Amino acid sequence: RVGPIYTNAPPESFKEELLIALNVEKTTEEQEFHPIEKNLGKLQTTITKYCRDKAFRARILEIYNYKCAACGKGLSCPTGLKEIEAAHIIPRSFAGANDARNGIAFCKAHHWAFDQGLFWIDENREIYVPQAVRDIKENLDIKTLHRRKLATPTIEKLEPDTRALEWHRENLGYGFRNEI
Secondary structure (H helix, E strand, O other), X not given: OOOOOOOOOOOHHHHHHHHHHHHHHHHXXXXXXXXXXXOOOOOOXXXXXXXXXXXXXXXXXXXXXXXXXXXXXXXXXXXXXXXXXXXXXXXXXXXXXXXXXXXXXXXXXXXXXXXXXXXXXXXXXXXXXXXXHHOOHHHHHHHOOOOOEOOOOOOHHHOOOHHHHHHHHHHHOHHHHHHO
């Protein structure tokens, strides 16, 4: 029940453990529910991640007026917390720069979709949603973005760099290369 989470299928060695964990989980359906677990298992791990820059996030959110550059929405809490995220066009995991010209403000859903290559920004700063993505009925929200102009940051010099956008199209639009 405890272990790494895989973005794709787990390795063969974990499939048996996964089946056992699923069977254990099914037996809990028959047990009395207790909302608080008393004996939580703990797992200590070491994770190597690329550094994120708080200044990058703050700058991106500021120049996009705390709104998603794709849909124009932005949720806020009474505490001042914002739901908007600063997306790297070239991800940090690919050594993308912590520079505002490598960033765009997106809501959580559109940030995830952008990172997955479900849409990209073309040379005219229009959002392009591949036909294969538009054909999936659950993607109605993303489908409505197709050919919408990306919001412009308040400081023109900090618009997304065309080289970064091209990199994103070519490297993260991986499942849709025939449309690039």
